[in-house]
Amino acid sequence: MITYHALGYYGLIAIPSALLATRLLPAGSTARRLLTRAALGALLLIAAITALSY
Numbered sequence: 001m002i003t004y005h006a007l008g009y010y011g012l013i014a015i016p017s018a019l020l021a022t023r024l025l026p027a028g029s030t031a032r033r034l035l036t037r038a039a040l041g042a043l044l045l046i047a048a049i050t051a052l053s054y
Helices: 004-024 030-052
Strands: none
Touching: 004 030
16 A cells, blocks of 8 residues: 555655656657656646545
8 A cells, every 4th residue: 555655755766767867868759758748647646646635
């Protein structure tokens, strides 16, 4: 079971590293688009879970 603490912990590690990887990948590449959408989806998921918990 994923707790709110785990969401913050994994988000703290995964989101900045994904953003760093998008900076290193060439512009317009498929990998960059996929990684950007995955990071955005993760942020939206964390925001939705946090909003629905209150």
